[in-house]
Amino acid sequence: MNVVFVCPECGQRAVATSVEQGEAFPCSQCGSQLAVPTAAIVPGEADGPPRLTRCLVCPSTELFVRKNFPQRLGVGIVVAGLGLSCVSWAYHEMLITFAILFSTALLDVMLFFLVPECLTCYRCGARYTGPGITERFGGFNLETHEKYRQQAARRGQSSAAASGE
Numbered sequence: 001m002n003v004v005f006v007c008p009e010c011g012q013r014a015v016a017t018s019v020e021q022g023e024a025f026p027c028s029q030c031g032s033q034l035a036v037p038t039a040a041i042v043p044g045e046a047d048g049p050p051r052l053t054r055c056l057v058c059p060s061t062e063l064f065v066r067k068n069f070p071q072r073l074g075v076g077i078v079v080a081g082l083g084l085s086c087v088s089w090a091y092h093e094m095l096i097t098f099a100i101l102f103s104t105a106l107l108d109v110m111l112f113f114l115v116p117e118c119l120t121c122y123r124c125g126a127r128y129t130g131p132g133i134t135e136r137f138g139g140f141n142l143e144t145h146e147k148y149r150q151q152a153a154r155r156g157q158s159s160a161a162a163s164g165e
Ligand SMILES: [Zn+2]
Pocket: 007, 008, 009, 010, 011, 012, 014, 027, 028, 029, 030, 031, 032
């Protein structure tokens, strides 16, 4: 099981691999050890892969399944396709224009089906990947997302008030 997270110690984006194998895992940026909370990782049924019950980085137990697809890559492909098709359009190459638009759309769809799913924490955005990891959890829920977004906004407000701003 691998995790991409924002380290609570150094605030940088870090990765950790095989986090299910120990009681703690190190931040790849600053090296500080993050303890795995008790019962956060439970053994899978019938020799299956271990399961995650909560986020390892923050206290949240709510996680959602999504495609581990870098959104910027998807958008980049579409933009590149549009740019190229504008060039061929300017040269009145209709067939090439449509071929470019069609193939970039197809490429996006193919990538979407090829990339694996990952588990994302609503609260801190940590992303977990690994075999069988998504089994216990459902897809994105806007209500849950909204709840955490508002909590985060309130935390921001109260810390601003505490610092006298
Ligand atoms: Zn760190």
